[in-house]
Amino acid sequence: MEAMLYEMLPLWVSLFPIFMSVVIFAVSKRSEKMRNGLSIGTAVVTFFSVAAMYPSIAGGGVIEYTIFNILPGLGVSIRLDILSFSLAVLASFVWMLVSIYSIDYMSHEHGGDRYYPILIFTLGSCLGIFMAGDFFTLFIFFELMSLISYVLVIHEETPAALRAGYKYLIMTIIGGLALFFAIIITFELSGTVSLSAGTLITEPGTLPFLAFLSFLIGFGMKAGMFPLHVWLPDAHPVAPSPASALLSGIMLKTGAYGLLRVLFQVFNIPLIQEARWDLMLGILAVITIILGSAVAITQEDLKRRLAYSSVGQMGYVILGMALLTERALVGDVFHIFSHAIMKSTLFLAAGAIIWKTGLRNVNDLKGIGKQMPVTMGAFTVAALAMIGIPPLNGFLSKWTLSLGALEAGLPIYVVVLLISSLLNGLYYLPIIIAAFFGGEEHEHGHGHEHGHEEKEFALNVDEASYGMIIPVAILGLSCLVFGLMPGNVAFELSIKAAHFLITMGTP
């Protein structure tokens, strides 16, 4: 009985939110409070359900089963292993916090009736991607998630949002079709697309190369890899900030997850090295890193800057994959964790600032630190983590990646990592410094002597409400906790996941 319960959990964590999203939609017409309550409740229950799956895979066990077959050789199946678990627990954790944050953020926005069901639905489909046992199921949930999150992107329904959404939609379709191409070639060559069947393509050739390229296009587009990242800087800023946090924090990672599965379970390490695809990946990763970080410096809109930063950071993830060593993979998976947490913190904090002040331009945010200390504090911690300051989690992931690069005999990548850290500093530090130590000369109002000039923010705002601060603070603290601290759960998971991937990918 207990075993059956554990077996049903993977299915439950992806279907329960999808089911609840319909319930939430139905309820939203009646009562706003119930809608909000149900949304948070669903996210919390999902998180704990995901966490409950840990015993199943703790010792390296794998749960896999097929639900039904649509076509011979092609069906819907579930697979839970350490990698799926890691990403699932990350996703549900962040989603839970974002839902709590959304309550206050969306209280002043329109379209809440549409937002909450779609938020929860996307959670379900995202977890479905991680729980998928074969590429076909992954593809179904992937398309589902991409198409439904379109509604989140265009939520504001301004012309800019619709334009960004259109670009997002076209690229999603292109990516989806590329995935279709890749999956069908894989199916043709190996007769199955299951993740439990060992290496699927073992010989290099034209068709395998086409498959690899298409997988790269499909998943890379989602992950924001150059040159398919063009949708990202438009789509992430126009979405409401909690949605931006999820888009940048988690949904990009589904692309990375797909790529990991492709590299280590469709192909294997010797094949990739033989066909020099790792070089191709590496070059693309380097370009993505440099491009993302460099262009971010030129951006004045806060959310756009964060979006380009995401592009650069996902480049790290791809770089880790290109290195193909165990330590690099540890850094890779850990960076997925770290970036998710860091970027969510940043977007949620930015969202709080924008919500309170209505300002998005970086130059206008001087002195806000004094009036919104907790928010800016979390922002600072996350930004420092992005730059890679010890003992934060960003530093740990970069350190591990660098060690992995050295291990693989490619010290050039270490140089790239250092350069990008420098660039990261160039666009994060000014914000932080200006926030705390900037501000206009301003005649302070009543209660102080005249002539006593303090530097402070132009407007008079208070700190964000508790519903928004608490998630931001928790995420910001996570940057610290999951850094160079003992009992780093995320790091432990990364080590296990990396080991698992290497084992799968070595014949």
Added chain:
Amino acid sequence: METIENLINNYYYFVAMVLFVIGFHTMLTHSNLIKKVIGMNIMDTSIFLFFVAIGYVHDGRAPIFLNGVEDHAYVHPLPSALILTGIVVAVSVTAYALSLIVKLYEHYGTVDADEIALIRSREDS
């Protein structure tokens, strides 16, 4: 030389083909709608001719038995029977096409396809 001999021997088929092409051409190129219908009829008739000619046996008689089967060549009756059906079909299509032309004339005042297109484009703009 042999080709000409073949053509003369099979002049039914040859004429049928010529008529087919004439009908086909008329249907497609003439702008007067009634001429299109006439072209359709010519084309259909040519095919009927072709079909019936297949059944013709040289020096054959009509396949009617008065006093039992006689030792004589009979023309194959099947194509003729089929073509009766075909003629009926062609007639009904012609009737339908002509009724459509009547309606078009009511609407547009002309039976010329080019003029109708001109009137249409003037209205649409």
Added chain:
Amino acid sequence: MSNHIPVLIIVLVLGASFSIPLVARWRKTLIFPAAVTPLAISFGLSLYLFYLVGQQGAFSYHLGEWEPPWGIELYVDYLGAYMIMVLSSISLPVLVFASRDIHHDIREEVVSWYYTLYLLLIGSMMGIALTNDLFNLFVFVEISAIAACGIISIKEDRKCIEASFKYLILSALGSGCVLLAVAMIYMITGYLNFDYVAATMTEALSLYPYNILIALSLLIVGFGVKSALFPLHVWLPDAHSSAPSPSSAVLSGLVIKIYAVALVKMLFRVFPTAIYEVVPVLDIVLFLSVLAVVFGSIFAMVQDDIKRMLAYSSIAQIGYVFMGIGLFGDRALVGGLLHIFNHAMMKAMLFLAAGMIIYATGIRRIKDLKGIGVRMPLTMAAFTIGAFAMVGIPGTSGFISKWFLALGALDLGRPFYVAIILLSSLLNGIYYFPIVVNAFFGSKIEPHPEHKDVPASMLIPILLLAAGVIFFGFFPGPLLDLLEQAISF
């Protein structure tokens, strides 16, 4: 009794079509039941046919108990039973829709004649699906041609009459070519029955290669005109867009497909398949299908009127069917044949949804469709499902047929066609998704005093078809099994 089922299906529908005007004289309210009942019965019988074919294999029925080659034979195999099922299952919801929708398009006096023409069309198409005789095929083809033009021109507005006339002329051209091909085949084999022709064709091939070639080309041109294979599609946009919506649904969904099936029957059962290795006929078909798929979508993108866009989309989609034929692999052919059913369901639903929008709001231009999703959420939800199915999102039936087509192309080592399929899916998305997006997001439509409410009798067929699209996206198994047996010619 069970022996007579094949002809019973056809006779039932044809007989009902002739009796409708009499019923109309007697009592107007009985027209609709009198029309729907035979279709429903034939749908049930088609499922029984599947059972029969599964039990005893393909069987023949001799009309009037005259043995071939003297008599007309109906041959019921999996393909025939499949097509009967497709025809009856799709025409039923469309007829239900039509019972409500047709009244605002055509005059009251001719409403009963609409049912007559409709049933005549369906009945003759069923005849095409089952017949095993060349001339019988021709007769049914002609009946369906007139009936098809009939259900367009019954609307009596100038665009309809003109479109219908163009369709008639070009259709007559096609029929002429088909008849000439039949004449050629008769000339060299002396038989009109498919099986007998196939038996003598192999030796005739060595004697009269040119005749066979001409017959083949004429058949492809003839059936190509009728099923709107590019570049012989020029009649389709006008005809399908100006017709009343249920007519468009049947025309786009069923009529153009049945001619493709007739072509399949002729190509693979009558002519020896060895011929295709020598003559690049199938390659030509494949090439034209690629053009159809690409250009149909490109033309659809620039259309203003929603029904015209759907019509051009049909041109692209029938290209998929021909691609399956042209590739001539097992899985490709299964994909193409499956696409017949899938597209029939999708396109019928899309046309009915467009018809619903036109019925309720009178809007036909795509630009004016902003915010309509708020007013008519269920209709637009069905339209969205149709759009997803057209693009080939997994979970919809459109994905399954594209998957099989792509697999079939890969089986033959021609990944280029997979790229074409994917490119066309992208193009499909480019013109379908903006409609869906505009319908739900963007500005709102103000309630217009003339906007009518959405009646249930029109909504239920649309939702039924939409449910079918999703259902067959997840459970295509039975269909695929029987199609795999259907193509064992």
